[in-house]
Amino acid sequence: MGKELAMPDWLKQKIDAGKVKADADKVVSTVESVPRISLKARKFNFIENGEVKMKTGDPIHVVIVGVQPEHGMAKTFYAGEYEPGDSSPPDCSSFDGVRPDSWITSPQHTDCSTCPQNKWGSAKAMGGGKAKACRDSKRLIVVNAKNLAESTPYVLNVTVASLKNLSNYGKELAKQGIPLEAVITTISINDEVDWVMLEFDAAGVLNEEQGNIALERAAKKEWEEGMTAIAHESAPAIEHQPEAPAAPPPAPEAAAPAAETPTTPATAEDEDMDSLLSSW
Secondary structure, X not given: OOOOOOOOHHHHHHHHOOOOOOOHHHHOOOOOOOOEEXXXXXOEEEEEOOEEEEEEOOOEEEEEEEEXXXXXXXXXXXXXXXXXXXXXXXXXXXOOOOOOOXXXXXXXXXXXXXXXXXXXXXXXXXXXXXXXXXXXXXXXXEEEOOOOOOOOOEEEEEEHHHHHHHHHHHHHHHHHOOOHHHEEEEEEEOOOOOOOOEEEEEEXXXXXXXXXXXXXXXXXXXXXXXXXXXHHOOOOOOOOOOXXXXXXXXOOOOOOOOOOOOOOOOOOOOOOOOOOOOOO
């Protein structure tokens, strides 16, 4: 990211009055009925009820209005090897990273923190180094930056290969005291690596009218009921993706978003950004 963002007066007044938190650091660290963004074939596939509504390989411009889980990481475990195109449910998963979801028939452990599949070295990465058999992820809830009031919220699953980029993005916003949901975030797919890695950049801060809409949607959390169903009712639609090359375990940190491309560059007073991840 690296860009200094100008804090608009309207946003500073809300933060100073305690009406909104400057908590972009919450980014550090699905069932078919829930609209989601798939990264199949290295493209952003916007899916509703199993049907692809839009597909693009270009960067998307969104506002992040929610992060799940807000603290810690979601967990996903597959017993078998990765197979391209595999969309079968994981053998074990945890929506909140604390305990297995209730729909899991054969949980690997009762507690994620002490689960052997969640230990560093329980699997090998593509490059042959150590990895975890149970993979960490964050789910971002994003809306189209062009239509904040009516845009359908989509779930974007940010997997381990992109978590560091998301965390760095979140730290940059947190340093400036800018809330995630007050920013337009540009999300792109890195074309210089063989695996799917997302990049996050701030396009600008929303103006007061757009900012109030985004902040209100973030506070209402209208997507929450459908997201909760992931943990308690049925197997989520999650893509089984290959593991990225090994990297050392992340230190505690923070991170961030997805939508359509604005026709003109965002400015500090006329555009919005996205919501970030929570402390790892």
